[in-house]
Amino acid sequence: MEFDVPKAKHWIKILNSKIQVQKNYLTDLDLAIGDGDHGLNMARGFQEVINKIENKEYPDLSTLFKEIGMTILSKVGGASGPLYGTAFIKASPIFQNKESITISELAQAFNASLEGLKLRGRAQIGDKTMIDVWEPVVTFMMEQGDSLRPNDLAQLAEKTKEATKNLEAKKGRAAYLGKRSIGHIDPGAASSCYLFKALANVLEGEDCDE
Amino acid sequence: MEFDVPKAKHWIKILNSKIQVQKNYLTDLDLAIGDGDHGLNMARGFQEVINKIENKEYPDLSTLFKEIGMTILSKVGGASGPLYGTAFIKASPIFQNKESITISELAQAFNASLEGLKLRGRAQIGDKTMIDVWEPVVTFMMEQGDSLRPNDLAQLAEKTKEATKNLEAKKGRAAYLGKRSIGHIDPGAASSCYLFKALANVLEGEDCDE
Amino acid sequence: MKKLINDANTVVQEMLEGMVAAHPHRLKLIQNTTVLVRADAPVKGKVGLVSGGGSGHEPSHAGYVGVGMLDAAVSGEVFTSPTPDQVFEAIKAVDSGSGVLLIIKNYTGDVMNFEMAAELAEAEGINVAKVIVNDDVAVENSTYTTGRRGIAGTVLVHKIAGAAAERGASLEEVEAIANKVINNVRSMGMALTPCTIPAVGKPGFSLGENEIEIGMGIHGEPGIEKTSIQTANSIAETLLTKVLDDLNIKQNDKVAILINGLGATPLMELYILNKKVASILDEQHVEIYDTFVGEFMTALEMAGCSISVLKLDQQLMELLDSHADTLAFKR
Amino acid sequence: MKKLINDANTVVQEMLEGMVAAHPHRLKLIQNTTVLVRADAPVKGKVGLVSGGGSGHEPSHAGYVGVGMLDAAVSGEVFTSPTPDQVFEAIKAVDSGSGVLLIIKNYTGDVMNFEMAAELAEAEGINVAKVIVNDDVAVENSTYTTGRRGIAGTVLVHKIAGAAAERGASLEEVEAIANKVINNVRSMGMALTPCTIPAVGKPGFSLGENEIEIGMGIHGEPGIEKTSIQTANSIAETLLTKVLDDLNIKQNDKVAILINGLGATPLMELYILNKKVASILDEQHVEIYDTFVGEFMTALEMAGCSISVLKLDQQLMELLDSHADTLAFKR
Ligand SMILES: Nc1ncnc2c1ncn2[C@@H]1O[C@H](COP(=O)(O)OP(=O)(O)O)[C@@H](O)[C@H]1O
Ligand SMILES: Nc1ncnc2c1ncn2[C@@H]1O[C@H](COP(=O)(O)OP(=O)(O)O)[C@@H](O)[C@H]1O
Ligand SMILES: [Mg+2]
Ligand SMILES: [Mg+2]
Ligand SMILES: [Mg+2]
Ligand SMILES: [Mg+2]
Structure with a gap:
């Protein structure tokens, strides 16, 4: 399995479709424990990403990831904007001058993303944020390396997203709710789950949706 | 039939009870074609009148009417305050030094009230205001003089009040509605109707309510 | 009805006491009245300006009491004109011998109560003049009816007449300038939702989920028509067009x-x-000298707006620009 | 949802253009951004003050751009922190070489976006300092969590830090004074009704016919508890007590x-x-130096309030009193 510019673009396309379709769902999750804009933010940002990258050629994955990150950074706002932006930007140096990479390399790139996310957001695992999806998923990718089975990735993303339901938020807007945040899925964990599931789809070579 | 200080006080007492009971009804009439405060204004003002006059002795009707008028003037506000206030104040000179008067004299006093109302409010008959009750009722009282039958008075007050329903308002807040004011009883006509019906009750020597 | 109040029957008095507690250096409450006056009233040698009306339109009118605008504001019960004795107290408190101008919004109640107060004051030898603001073009003007209502344009009368008074103009001059503003200002409003008088406890009218009222007054009196919700642009156009037409605004007017x-x-x-x-004014080559955006004359918690246009000449521009220091309007 | 808008997706841009159209002598909109700056920015020799956040809190923050307060306000989408590039544009536009202070309300999004902007600016050699306002005592303060939110007390940071900057204080001094205000200001709010983000189209939460939320944030984030409606007096007491306790206010404090x-x-x-x-403060012999009443930091059309208390010393009093000329705050 290899990952290259066309696959990356395809990944973002699947992800964006999912976000557009689930915009209201993400917003509803955020209405419950935040301020109700996560769906709007993600939909606005990723649509802009698609508009930017769709008909443009990229010499390597690094350039593409940087453009995706910068676009997110300048179009999303809120908490998720700098986080997702950071994730893509931090991944990009690993791909420097590479048109195509192995899954191990991709895992390393995501690991750099994860470190960036944690540095930027100062959240730990268990704080009921997107980190609760990112950290286990990226750790799993690092462990599996080139033998990663995309379906396992998707299942882990789903499971960790669902698991945020039982957590009490410590970071982000949901933290204001304290114990009242328990019982709700974290919106950023949900969008991150879409991100990894879309990736699994692309790695499987299919783009069927759940 | 004679009219004296005790009867006048009794009249105002009946009138006030009626207003307190019908406060919401008067307000609803005013909500439909005005600003919804007529019941509040009348209830506030006449309660204050009762508080003032109930346990106080009055040497003559003139002093009593003046006190009623001044209290209304300073407690009601809106359009109805200066009008009802004026009505009582303008009536008072006719009673000068009189503990008791004839119905003819009472009619003359109300005629002075009516003139005061028209001067102050610049409304004509047909403008859908309290004048549409006052003018025909006072004219009738003047015509009948001492042979006035209280029940006829009450019926005329009722009839003229009801008749305001079909009028298009030209004066007061309802005038802003133009044709849309048609189909609603004028609130001030309704409270004036209570005033004359309460008077009829007292003149009949009974205080039974409709 | 959910409101931040203690007792629907004492809202006005509590509000006035809360205002004085907040702004003791600006405002004095005349004991046992609902009259707020400038802390330095009466101002020697200056015509006194008194306005007021029912409460529920805050910051009108107490928010305009201060240097360069009003000397006193009289507050009636919610949406109910204040009584003559209260207005009379205000007149007495601000008269420094130079006379007092009453700025009255054109509602039957206000006109009658302020008129009676003026009669009381004149009987005591105070020089009183009255102007009646009737800027609301949603209502047909006619001498046979109550005529047009006074709405937000009133604030510009306060500002400009207040500036003239502050500069030492005589009562006749201040009255004339107030009338000049009145002749040159027009307004029109609309509402998205109704409002609730505290003591009534239910909304004054109702509007459907997608309904608005064009021409709404500041007490919930209906106006021209109920329509379905429109864009802000279309509402701006409807209101502004009516106002500009009535004022007969032409190219290059300021x-x-x-x-x-x-x-x-x-x-x-x-x-x-x-x-x-x-952008509409720009297209029509009308020059916007200044724009004020905010809550100047409200109707409790009604959602909606009004647009006022004042046609200016050199004199009005100068007076509009001159110093004012009140709670709700500062220059 | 009934709103005076044209398109839920363009409300922020249209608002900003409407502001500049209304106040061209006060505000400039930096092209292709959502940044409003003082018409005379950058002001030579003065530390630049930048604040901002999601839109929907008007007059925060653009209403405080002007002499004696902010140099720039950055507006994000409704209730969404602005992006780093926008904040960076603001920093560049107001830096006159004396450095720029970012006044950030303590929300994860705001903190991250403003931090990233600061990093961008520092990379270009602009001296940037940041302060984070967290006045809302409805939320437990803790270093393990997001911590307290920034709400209306932020306006007093703008005022006082702005006054220091206007007087020529250095970036370090302005930062210190801003932190002093932050350490001495506490707030708490409550809501009677929810509000609706235009692009969402439905209310952010719901409250029953007789229900209120104590401790409500300015984006509809819940606070301490839902209770049934209470009197204004009881609400004032609840909010004020919490605020005074947290600030440790004592007799004779100003x-x-x-x-x-x-x-x-x-x-x-x-x-x-x-x-x-x-009256509560009076009973407790706390001296009220000044009171500000109005809409300073809103949550769209939410009904409700917040109460902020700032503990003053001589320095803060002087800076609070010094000249400010902005749309929403004038001294
Ligand atoms: N400190 C943080 N670290 C990681 N993720 C965070 C942090 N704070 C918030 N998030 C994520 O951001 C999501 C909210 O994003 P969004 O609604 O777009 O922004 P905002 O909270 O500013 O409205 C949360 O659901 C959470 O997953
Ligand atoms: N010019 C007028 N002449 C006589 N009566 C009038 C006039 N204007 C209004 N009214 C009466 O006053 C009544 C309204 O009183 P009220 O609601 O208390 O005052 P407001 O209209 O100021 O709210 C109307 O129903 C009408 O009968
Ligand atoms: Mg959110
Ligand atoms: Mg009425
Ligand atoms: Mg009224
Ligand atoms: Mg947000």
């Missing part, structure tokens, strides 16, 4: 614009409205 | 009070609240 929120309308929406207002 | 409306609350109700606030 105007001041007042975009007024009725209580629950976010400033964001008022500015969106203003964008359209400015 | 304070400034800010009674803030969240959008749909009539000024009348805010003053009724203030009457009680003033």
